[in-house]
Amino acid sequence: MTTMKRATLGKLPGILALVAAGGMRRASASGWDLINMPRGVTNVSTRIYALHMMAFWVCVGIAVVVFGVMIWSLIFHRKSRGAVPDVTMTHSTKVEIVWTIVPVVILVSMAIPAARLLVRINNNTDPQLSIRVTGFQWGWYYHYVGTHVSFVSKLSASSNAARQLDSGISPTSVPHYLLSVDHKLVVPVGEKIRLLITSVDVIHSWWVPDLGVKKAAIPGFINQASFTIAPNKPGVYRGQCAELCGRDHAFMPIVVRAVSPAQFSAWIEQHTGQPTEAAAGSAAAQATRT
Numbered sequence: 001m002t003t004m005k006r007a008t009l010g011k012l013p014g015i016l017a018l019v020a021a022g023g024m025r026r027a028s029a030s031g032w033d034l035i036n037m038p039r040g041v042t043n044v045s046t047r048i049y050a051l052h053m054m055a056f057w058v059c060v061g062i063a064v065v066v067f068g069v070m071i072w073s074l075i076f077h078r079k080s081r082g083a084v085p086d087v088t089m090t091h092s093t094k095v096e097i098v099w100t101i102v103p104v105v106i107l108v109s110m111a112i113p114a115a116r117l118l119v120r121i122n123n124n125t126d127p128q129l130s131i132r133v134t135g136f137q138w139g140w141y142y143h144y145v146g147t148h149v150s151f152v153s154k155l156s157a158s159s160n161a162a163r164q165l166d167s168g169i170s171p172t173s174v175p176h177y178l179l180s181v182d183h184k185l186v187v188p189v190g191e192k193i194r195l196l197i198t199s200v201d202v203i204h205s206w207w208v209p210d211l212g213v214k215k216a217a218i219p220g221f222i223n224q225a226s227f228t229i230a231p232n233k234p235g236v237y238r239g240q241c242a243e244l245c246g247r248d249h250a251f252m253p254i255v256v257r258a259v260s261p262a263q264f265s266a267w268i269e270q271h272t273g274q275p276t277e278a279a280a281g282s283a284a285a286q287a288t289r290t
């Protein structure tokens with residue numbers, strides 16, 4: 001057995017305990033919300049949720065009808081009850097018309113709201129704030145367009161220490177393990193924010209479920225994504241890189257802190273010029289090399 005395998009097996013009880021603890025935490029909170037996708041805090045994310053629920057209930061309805069007929073047939077038309085197959089029936093135009101029209105109606109009725117929402121999701125016009133997001137191995141570099149505010153956001157020191165092999169630190173003792181960063185992305189609530197997303201090395205993906213945003217960061221391309229956090233929803237929203245990008249893919253989380261516009265202005269003022277874009281850029285480049 002290799003040393004690596006032994007190390008992994010040695011950690012197995014710890015990993016299982018962690019999974020169990022996570023499961024218990026989930027079970028103790030309101031169950032349905034934890035197994036379902038989040039409603040999120042933006043206009044778009046709540047619409048995505050509503051669309052998802054609509055599709056879910058359509059699927060439930062179809063399942064009830066299809067399995068209902070199937071089970072009813074199995075019970076009431078089984079051989080032991082004397083059922084005899086009707087070998088003369090080979091074709092029914094009426095039935096074929098029904099089973100063609102019904103799925104078409106269902107699909108179109110789902111496609112129309114989905115297409116409408118897709119158009120809304122991709123509406124990146126008239127932002128009140130633009131932020132350049134650059135993914136790198138292993139973190140994110142943010143620059144508030146039109147300001148001198150820019151910084152690198154990486155996995156927090158506490159999570160980074162705990163994740164090291166044989167660190168002896170229990171991940172359960174670390175708040176927001178692997179979902180916390182050194183510098184959060186600060187944004188104002190109630191304002192339309194446009195992200196200009198790219199990468200300096202491989203493909204990453206900027207994903208924050210509560211914002212309804214998941215966009216690939218591709219070197220050489222600038223992708224756009226927009227979101228507006230509801231004015232009554234300031235808070236901290238967490239996400240992760242969602243594109244397998246290499247060794248430390250699991251260690252480049254995203255944390256967004258939504259504050260009031262006044263607090264945001266104060267924050268921008270406080271951070272203008274420190275660190276400068278050039279300094280943050282060289283930090284990003286250095287981080288890429290290590």
Ligand SMILES: [Cu+2]
Nearest residue numbers: 241243245249
């Ligand atoms: Cu990644």
